[in-house]
Amino acid sequence: MLAVVVVLIAMVLLLGVLVVGLLRSHADIIRALHSLGVGVGDPAAGDPSGGVETPVALRTNPALLNPPLPSERNSTSVFDLEGRAPGGDELVVSVSTAGETLLAFLSSGCTSCQAFWSALGDPAQRALLPASTRVVVVTKGPEWESADTIAAKAPPGITVIMSTAAWSDYEVPGSPFFVLVDGEAGRRIGEGVAHQLSQVADLVGRADVDARGPFASTSAPSRAMAVGLNGAEREQANDEELRRAGIHPGDPSLYPRGLDDVFASTAHLARPGPEATSEPVSTPTPQR
Amino acid sequence: MASLRGQGLSAELPPGFEGRVFRRAAAVGTETYPVMHFATFPIPENTADFGGGVPVAMSPTDIFAVLFQYGPESLGKALFARVGMPRTLSPEHFKPYLLRRGAPGQAGTQWFFTENGKPFTFYAVLGSSVLATSLVPRVNRLLAGITITPPAPLSAAAAPTTTVGGA
Numbered sequence: 001m002l003a004v005v006v007v008l009i010a011m012v013l014l015l016g017v018l019v020v021g022l023l024r025s026h027a028d029i030i031r032a033l034h035s036l037g038v039g040v041g042d043p044a045a046g047d048p049s050g051g052v053e054t055p056v057a058l059r060t061n062p063a064l065l066n067p068p069l070p071s072e073r074n075s076t077s078v079f080d081l082e083g084r085a086p087g088g089d090e091l092v093v094s095v096s097t098a099g100e101t102l103l104a105f106l107s108s109g110c111t112s113c114q115a116f117w118s119a120l121g122d123p124a125q126r127a128l129l130p131a132s133t134r135v136v137v138v139t140k141g142p143e144w145e146s147a148d149t150i151a152a153k154a155p156p157g158i159t160v161i162m163s164t165a166a167w168s169d170y171e172v173p174g175s176p177f178f179v180l181v182d183g184e185a186g187r188r189i190g191e192g193v194a195h196q197l198s199q200v201a202d203l204v205g206r207a208d209v210d211a212r213g214p215f216a217s218t219s220a221p222s223r224a225m226a227v228g229l230n231g232a233e234r235e236q237a238n239d240e241e242l243r244r245a246g247i248h249p250g251d252p253s254l255y256p257r258g259l260d261d262v263f264a265s266t267a268h269l270a271r272p273g274p275e276a277t278s279e280p281v282s283t284p285t286p287q288r
Numbered sequence: 289m290a291s292l293r294g295q296g297l298s299a300e301l302p303p304g305f306e307g308r309v310f311r312r313a314a315a316v317g318t319e320t321y322p323v324m325h326f327a328t329f330p331i332p333e334n335t336a337d338f339g340g341g342v343p344v345a346m347s348p349t350d351i352f353a354v355l356f357q358y359g360p361e362s363l364g365k366a367l368f369a370r371v372g373m374p375r376t377l378s379p380e381h382f383k384p385y386l387l388r389r390g391a392p393g394q395a396g397t398q399w400f401f402t403e404n405g406k407p408f409t410f411y412a413v414l415g416s417s418v419l420a421t422s423l424v425p426r427v428n429r430l431l432a433g434i435t436i437t438p439p440a441p442l443s444a445a446a447a448p449t450t451t452v453g454g455a
Contacts, residue, residue, distance in 0.1 A: 080290040080301075080306070082290050082291060082292070085308070085310075087310075088310070089294075089308050089309065089310035090292055090293060090294035090295075090308065090309045090310070091292070091306075091307070091308050092290040092291070092292045092301055092305075092306050092307045092308075093306050093330075094290070094301070094304060094305060094306035096303070096304050097304065097305075097306050097327065097328055097329050097330050098329070098330050134330050156333075157332075157333055158333070159330070159331075159333060
C-alpha cells in the first residue's frame, strides 16, 4: 500500500514538472511573437528584450509583379502591335485591319515553338487555317531575342513583329501562345496553348462558332428573336429552325454529354484539319 | 493611338491604320532613303515602294498611302518647290488618272514637296472615289500625325545607312 502511494506521488510530481515545462515553453513562444509585433496586447508598450516594436510589414517583391492593369482593360481588350520586323523595319500592326487576326506568340528557343515556325512556312499546313484569317507571329523584342535568329525562322509571307510590349499587353504567360482577335468587334474571341497547327485551327473554328453562333453562316437570324415570339409560338419557331438545320428529335446534340456532342452538328463550320484532335485546345476568352 | 517612328520619320497612326517604315538595302555606290507605308488593310510583306499591285486588291473602304523620301540631289529642283507636306486634302485632289497602278473606281493623289530640308513625295490611294467624302478625312488625320525631323548633323549623317529593311 505504501509503495502504491509513493509511486502515485512520484507520478504527480513528474506530471507537475512536465506541466510547468510546457507553460514555460508556451510563454517563450508568446514572448517571441510579441517581440515580432504580432503578439497579444499593445506592442507599443515596449519589450524589455529589445525586440522590434512595430508590426511585421508584409511586403511583396516589386520585381515579381507586373504593373497593375488599367481599370478600363479586361481579358477581351485588344491592342495594336508596335515593334520591329526582324529585318529592321519599324512596324505597327493593327488588329482591326483584318476580319480575324491570329496572333502567334512564339520564341526562337522554345522547343514547342519549332513546330509552328516550320508549319506556318508550309503552305499545306497553313491551309488548315481559314484563308481569311491573318496570321501575325509575335516574338519578344530585340532586347530578348536575336533579330537574325528570328529572321532565319520567319515564315515567308507572314508578318513577324518583335515586340515585348505586345506580350505584356496580351498578358502572354509563355510560348507558344495564340490569341484570336475579331477585328470588326474589336475584341479577343479566343486564346490558348497548342502543340500543333491543327489544334490552333481547331481553336479558330470553335472560337468562330462560339463568337458568332452555330447558325451564323447558314441561316437568317432566328425568327423567334426577330419578331419577339414567346411561349408556344417561340418553341415552334425554334423547332422549325432546328429542323431546317438538320437537327431532329433525338439528335445527340440536344442531349450533350460533352463538347463533342455539341460541336458534332457544327463541325462543318469549325474546319477541322486532318490532325485535329477531339480535345478542345482552349475555351474562348471569358468576359472579365 | 499607335506610334510609328524610325529613319527620321514618325507618325501617330489614327485608329484602323497600320504602318511600316523601312529603308531598302543599297547597292554598291548607291544610297537609299526611307519609305513609309500606311494602310487600313494588312500590308503584305515585300510590298513595293509605291504599293505595286497591292492597291488593286483594296476594298472600296480602304486607304493606302506612301511617304517616300528622295536624295539630297533633288533639293532645289522645281518638282520639289512646294514647302511643307500637305496636311489637308479634299476629295477633289483625288483623281483616277493620278493612280500609279490601280483598279477601276479607285482614285489617287500625289504631292512632291520639301520639308525640313528633305525632299519627299506623298502618294495616297482611295479604294473608291465614290467614298472620297468619307475616306479623305481619314487621310487628313493620318497626315496630321506625320512628323519629319530635320537631317542629322553632317558628321552623323556622313555614314550612309546600309541596313536592310523591307524588301
